[in-house]
Structure formats: structure tokens, C-alpha cells
Amino acid sequence: EKKRIVESTSKPDHAISLSSSHPFYKEINDAINSHLNRLLMEPVEEKDGWVCIADQGDLKVFKRELEENGIPIDPMKAVCTVKGITGHEVCQYFWAFDTRMEWEATLDNCHVVEWLSDDTFVSNNVIKRVWPASQRDALFWSHIRHVSKRNDEGPDCWIVVNYSCEHPECQPVKYVRITMNVALICETIIEPPASGDITRKNITCKITYTADVNPGGWAPASVLRAVYKREYPKFLRRFTEFVVDKTKDKPILF
Ligand code: 6CM
Structure with a gap:
């Protein structure tokens, strides 16, 4: 009995970071690398078919109209700059499952299906039904990672991928199951004060968000596009306000 207890407490429930032998290991690394390369190669702006659907100064959302077998699969991109929070904080809250329902306005419910490691889990989102289409859900792994500067030019950033x-x-x-490839990438800009410690007034987070979502079955394009135009800016505003509120009295998490 004693031996069993020792064994069960000495072994973590899930590994600290995903083992290279896990079936998702390659897919996760490939997805992270392709999002980082895309961020470095393609600035988020109105060109090559990308149209700005919301411009609120510090928050801009773009889409590119695309259809596959008559189903709209418009890729979305957004940039958002928020004062007072770090990229680590933004990514931590975007990834954290226990607070997802506090900022997600498009979900009926969600649950964790499996923890794969301390930085990766699989969860199921049940999305609110949009009339007249059938109700949708999504099943995806969520992975969080800090990416150090690759070189002098490259960014030091935090990234979450939901895939x-x-x-x-x-x-x-x-x-009806939707499929998606979503990334949130954050850089922290610090303007150190002339004297004294860095406070939340000295930090700004630059967020890049991309979402490729396939609604997974018939969906009326006009309704779907209206939902996206309304919901993506709302999500970014609501989510970043949530992070500002959650962190305002906490020490800065660099
Ligand atoms: O990225 C967001 N949330 C994450 C955590 O939940 C996660 C989820 C992404 C789901 C994106 C789905 C978009 C909504 C699809 C509606 C489909 C309804 C079909 C109806 C047809 C008329 O990455 C924030 C997601 C914000 C979405 C606006």
C-alpha cells in the first residue's frame, strides 16, 4: 500500500511538456512554426485580397473571402494593441481553460477531454446555435509556448495555438463539427521609466490573432459573414478587457 502511494505521488499526472514520442508532437511544432513564419513574412494589412472589416484604431480585423465547395472558409486576421498587460499574461488567459467561459461569448459550454502535458490539452467547445444553421462544436488541442528571439531582428513572443x-x-x-487553426501571438513592448521600477503604465502588448475556421457543413454565407464581422472584434475587445481586469492588481508576469 505504501509503495503504491509513493509511486502515484512521485509521477506527475501529465508531463511538464509534451514528449517527442506523442502522436501530436510533430503537428504541434509544425503548427507553431508555420504561424511564427507567417507572422514574420506577412504583415497584417489590407492587401492581396485582405479586407478590413473593423477598424477601431488600436484594434483592426481583416478577412479574405474564400469558399470551399460552396462553404465559406474566410480566413481572419486581427491586430490589437493593449496597454498595461504582457504577452505572457494575454497568452496565459487565452490558453487557460478554467476562465474560458468568462470571456467567450459564443459558447454554450466547453470541457477538457484530455490533458496531454502542462502546456497542452484537448478540449471540446459547444458553440451557440446560429439560426438557421445546425449547432456546431469544435474539438482541438491548445498549446502555449514562449518563443525566444531567434536572432536580433526576430521577436521574443508568446504563442497559443488552438488546432x-x-x-x-x-x-x-x-x-456539426467545425475545424479550425487559430493562433494568438503576443509581443511585449516595454518603455522603461526614467527612474524607478517598470509598472503597468510602461508596458504594451501587441497581439496578432489569426483564425482559419471551416464551419464543417452547409452554412449560409451571408449569416456566417455577419456573425464574423460582429463577433471577432467583440471577442478581442472583451477578452483583452478581461485580461486587463484580471491582472491589474497582480504583479506583472513578464
Ligand atoms: O479564438 C477564440 N476562442 C478560442 C477558445 O474558445 C478558440 C475557439 C475558436 C472557435 C472559432 C469559431 C468561430 C465561430 C464559428 C461560428 C460557426 C457557426 C456557424 C453558423 C453558420 C451560420 O480558438 C475566439 C473565437 C471568437 C469567434 C468569434
Whole structure:
């Protein structure tokens, strides 16, 4: 009995970071690298078919109209600059499952399907039904990572990727399953004060968000595009305000 207790307490429930032998390991690294390369190669601006659908100064959302077999799969990109929070804080809250329902306005519910490691888990989002389409859900792994400067030019950033996957314990039986590849990448800009410690007044977070979502079945394009135009800016505003509020009395997490 004693031995069993020792064994169970000395082994963590899940590894600190995902083992290279895990089936998702390559997919996760490939997804992270392709998002980082895309960020460095393609500035978020109105060109090559990208159209700005919301411009609120510090927050801009762009889309590119695209259809696959008559289903709209418009990729979305957004940039948002927020004072008083760090990239680590923004990514931590975007990734954290326990507070997701506090800022997610488009979900009926969500649950964790499996923890893969301390930085990666699989979860299921049940999305609010949008009339007249069928209700949707999503199943995806979420991975958080700090990326150090690759060179003098490269950014030091935090990144979260939410990427659709399959899982034997969550088959798509009840809802139409959407598939997605979503990334949130954050850089922290520090303007040190002339004297004294760095406070929240001296930090700004530059957020880049990209979402490629396939609604996974018939969806009326005009309704879907209206939902995106309304919901993506709302999400970024609501989520970043949530992070500002959660962190305002806490020590800065660099
Ligand atoms: O990225 C966001 N949230 C993350 C955590 O939940 C996660 C989820 C992404 C889901 C993106 C789905 C977009 C909504 C799809 C609506 C489909 C309804 C079909 C109806 C057809 C008429 O990455 C924030 C997501 C903000 C979405 C606006």
C-alpha cells in the first residue's frame, strides 16, 4: 500500500511538456512554426485580397473571402494593441481553460477531454446555435509556448495555438463539427521609466490573432459573414478587457 502511494505521488499526472514520442508532437511544432513564419513574412494589412472589416484604431480585423465547395472558409486576421498587460499574461488567459467561459461569448459550454502535458490539452467547445444553421462544436488541442528571439531582428513572443484534432472520447455525433487553426501571438513592448521600477503604465502588448475556421457543413454565407464581422472584434475587445481586469492588481508576469 505504501509503495503504491509513493509511486502515484512521485509521477506527475501529465508531463511538464509534451514528449517527442506523442502522436501530436510533430503537428504541434509544425503548427507553431508555420504561424511564427507567417507572422514574420506577412504583415497584417489590407492587401492581396485582405479586407478590413473593423477598424477601431488600436484594434483592426481583416478577412479574405474564400469558399470551399460552396462553404465559406474566410480566413481572419486581427491586430490589437493593449496597454498595461504582457504577452505572457494575454497568452496565459487565452490558453487557460478554467476562465474560458468568462470571456467567450459564443459558447454554450466547453470541457477538457484530455490533458496531454502542462502546456497542452484537448478540449471540446459547444458553440451557440446560429439560426438557421445546425449547432456546431469544435474539438482541438491548445498549446502555449514562449518563443525566444531567434536572432536580433526576430521577436521574443508568446504563442497559443488552438488546432482541430480527433479524440476517441469525443466523436462528432451530436453537432456539426467545425475545424479550425487559430493562433494568438503576443509581443511585449516595454518603455522603461526614467527612474524607478517598470509598472503597468510602461508596458504594451501587441497581439496578432489569426483564425482559419471551416464551419464543417452547409452554412449560409451571408449569416456566417455577419456573425464574423460582429463577433471577432467583440471577442478581442472583451477578452483583452478581461485580461486587463484580471491582472491589474497582480504583479506583472513578464
Ligand atoms: O479564438 C477564440 N476562442 C478560442 C477558445 O474558445 C478558440 C475557439 C475558436 C472557435 C472559432 C469559431 C468561430 C465561430 C464559428 C461560428 C460557426 C457557426 C456557424 C453558423 C453558420 C451560420 O480558438 C475566439 C473565437 C471568437 C469567434 C468569434
